[in-house]
Amino acid sequence: GQQVMQIPQYQHVQEGEDFTTYCNSSTTLSNIQWYKQRPGGHPVFLIQLVKSGEVKKQKRLTFQFGEAKKNSSLHITATQTTDVGTYFCAGLIRGSQGNLIFGKGTKLSVKP
Amino acid sequence: DAEITQSPRHKITETGRQVTLACHQTWNHNNMFWYRQDLGHGLRLIHYSYGVQDTNKGEVSDGYSVSRSNTEDLPLTLESAASSQTSVYFCASSEGWLSYEQYFGPGTRLTVT
Numbered sequence: 566g567q568q569v570m571q572i573p574q575y576q577h578v579q580e581g582e583d584f585t586t587y588c589n590s591s592t593t594l595s596n597i598q599w600y601k602q603r604p605g606g607h608p609v610f611l612i613q614l615v616k617s618g619e620v621k622k623q624k625r626l627t628f629q630f631g632e633a634k635k636n637s638s639l640h641i642t643a644t645q646t647t648d649v650g651t652y653f654c655a656g657l658i659r660g661s662q663g664n665l666i667f668g669k670g671t672k673l674s675v676k677p
Numbered sequence: 678d679a680e681i682t683q684s685p686r687h688k689i690t691e692t693g694r695q696v697t698l699a700c701h702q703t704w705n706h707n708n709m710f711w712y713r714q715d716l717g718h719g720l721r722l723i724h725y726s727y728g729v730q731d732t733n734k735g736e737v738s739d740g741y742s743v744s745r746s747n748t749e750d751l752p753l754t755l756e757s758a759a760s761s762q763t764s765v766y767f768c769a770s771s772e773g774w775l776s777y778e779q780y781f782g783p784g785t786r787l788t789v790t
Contacts, residue, residue: 566736571719596777598779600779606783607767607781607782607783607784608720608767608769608779608781609781610778610780613777613778653719653720655779657777662708662727662773663708663771663773663777663779664710664722664725665777665779667712667719667720668719669717669718669719670719670720
């Protein structure tokens with residue numbers, strides 16, 4: 566079946582270091598979304614990328630969508646303790662009315 | 678403000694009992710989804726609905742059922758609870774036409790003993 570693979574599963578960084586998580590889909594996606602889940606919380610939508618090669622920034626976060634619309638990345642510059650949580654990518658399959666295929670997430674911990 | 682709520686937030690039940698988890702959204706969204714979250718598995722889709730009277734099976738639907746009688750609610754029923762269904766359950770909704778971003782409820786932690 567259709568899958569979205571996300572790596573790494575865990576990442577431990579020192580505060581101030583950069584962090585990147587990657588997603589790869591087995592099929593071409595209509596769009597890709599990113600969510601953040603704080604410990605004990607629920608997933609919260611961060612951003613959606615639609616166009617091939619699209620790059621979007623939110624302060625220290627940079628999101629990229631690959632040219633083939635099959636991969637994506639989230640990069641955080643100079644991590645802070647507030648960045649702690651699990652980051653999920655989720656792909657919208659072509660022709661879908663709204664079903665997302667979620668990656669398993671990358672759990673980020675930040676050491677002060 | 679529009680929101681999505683789940684109840685109960687915590688539930689302990691015994692094996693074999695029927696359990697219903699409630700999900701209510703005031704976004705007036707067409708799409709609603711139920712996921713379960715287990716360590717190492719991420720979010721797995723149980724059932725989903727694209728509108729009133731529409732329901733569909735997801736990746737892990739065995740032992741679960743849903744019904745959609747109005748726009749706001751999508752209750753999830755565990756017909757006969759099993760220990761393997763101990764998990765955190767999230768309900769989500771999305772507009773489904775102009776936007777596919779999903780809004781998640783706070784979750785229900787279910788323990789089956």
